[in-house]
Amino acid sequence: MTEPLRLGVLVDCEAKLALLKTAVGQTGQKIEYCALVPSVNDTAGSNTPVLCLDQLDRIRDLDAWLVDIIHAEDDTQQAPGAAILNALLSSSLPVLLNDSSEMGDSPSDKVAWVNRVKTRLQRLLGEVNLQANPAAHEVWVLAASTGGPTALCEFLGELEPNLGLGFLYAQHIEEGYSPALMSMITRAGPYPPVTAGQGSVIQPNAITIVDPARRVQVLENSTLIVHDEPWGGCYQPSIDQLVANLARTHKNRCGMIVFSGMGEDGSASCRFIKQQGGQVWVQAPENCVVDSMPCAVLETECVDLTAEPAELARALNRRLKTKANSIEEQAADESPAIHRI
Numbered sequence: 001m002t003e004p005l006r007l008g009v010l011v012d013c014e015a016k017l018a019l020l021k022t023a024v025g026q027t028g029q030k031i032e033y034c035a036l037v038p039s040v041n042d043t044a045g046s047n048t049p050v051l052c053l054d055q056l057d058r059i060r061d062l063d064a065w066l067v068d069i070i071h072a073e074d075d076t077q078q079a080p081g082a083a084i085l086n087a088l089l090s091s092s093l094p095v096l097l098n099d100s101s102e103m104g105d106s107p108s109d110k111v112a113w114v115n116r117v118k119t120r121l122q123r124l125l126g127e128v129n130l131q132a133n134p135a136a137h138e139v140w141v142l143a144a145s146t147g148g149p150t151a152l153c154e155f156l157g158e159l160e161p162n163l164g165l166g167f168l169y170a171q172h173i174e175e176g177y178s179p180a181l182m183s184m185i186t187r188a189g190p191y192p193p194v195t196a197g198q199g200s201v202i203q204p205n206a207i208t209i210v211d212p213a214r215r216v217q218v219l220e221n222s223t224l225i226v227h228d229e230p231w232g233g234c235y236q237p238s239i240d241q242l243v244a245n246l247a248r249t250h251k252n253r254c255g256m257i258v259f260s261g262m263g264e265d266g267s268a269s270c271r272f273i274k275q276q277g278g279q280v281w282v283q284a285p286e287n288c289v290v291d292s293m294p295c296a297v298l299e300t301e302c303v304d305l306t307a308e309p310a311e312l313a314r315a316l317n318r319r320l321k322t323k324a325n326s327i328e329e330q331a332a333d334e335s336p337a338i339h340r341i
Contacts, residue, residue, distance in 0.1 A: 136166025147289025
């Protein structure tokens with residue numbers, strides 16, 4: 001799980017502050033500091049302190065600023081707020097600029113506006129986490145259902161450490177079984193398991209377990225948004241939704257391996273992987289406890305490799321070594337020649 005953001009909130013009226021506190025609270029983030037800026041709005045009688053420019057350096061231990069102030073360059077009364085905003089933008093902390101002027105007056109407009117702020121805060125959490133945790137450049141989905149955990153253990157047992165890949169493990173399973181999966185993966189091989197948390201980073205050399213109860217969205221920067229809604233369709237989690245999302249965001253920097261399982265989940269989305277230049281591998285049907293999922297993917301004619309789990313791992317080891325050697329050779333060819341006299 002990721003730590004909540006420690007936010008500083010800067011507004012020019014109490015009404016905005018109340019709405020932003022609602023949005024921040026609903027995303028699980030924390031407001032460490034909040035203040036009003038000098039503006040045309042009357043701040044007399046407010047319980048919220050008014051921030052001056054010379055106070056900024058004394059505000060510490062924040063991860064980011066959330067700012068919603070009216071800025072009018074031709075209004076001299078806005079000058080203090082403008083100066084504070086410029087100082088924030090030139091600092092090292094991320095600044096999320098919000099615009100409450102886009103919010104309508106009806107209750108539904110306010111709800112929609114709060115939801116947009118929540119989405120932006122979720123993305124901001126991922127950006128902040130990226131500063132401390134580098135993201136995997138290439139991401140593979142490990143997809144499984146009935147019989148999948150045993151096959152995954154065989155796969156991980158042959159996988160070499162430090163390949164640099166990030167893995168998303170999508171296992172059809174009931175809510176509450178994730179701790180058992182984490183224990184199993186920990187014993188199986190060199191890739192530690194982590195849970196898919198709000199704003200978490202898909203890290204290289206780790207396996208992120210996808211939540212079966214809440215829909216997980218992959219962003220272009222390899223961070224995750226966990227939505228407060230279930231996966232669509234009859235599968236929990238939905239492999240097709242996850243893989244289609246990953247194909248859009250990571251193009252040819254992604255792949256999927258379909259292990260033993262019942263049903264056809266993954267057969268539709270594997271086409272997206274192939275269209276983007278990614279890899280689609282499946283466990284050999286004769287080696288599966290239930291072969292429905294691998295067979296459904298094989299019928300699409302999008303599969304690049306079919307083998308037993310241990311051989312799939314060895315093939316991935318070879319593939320990553322070959323790619324690493326190719327990158328090194330390319331770098332050597334592009335380096336300037338050294339002439340000795």
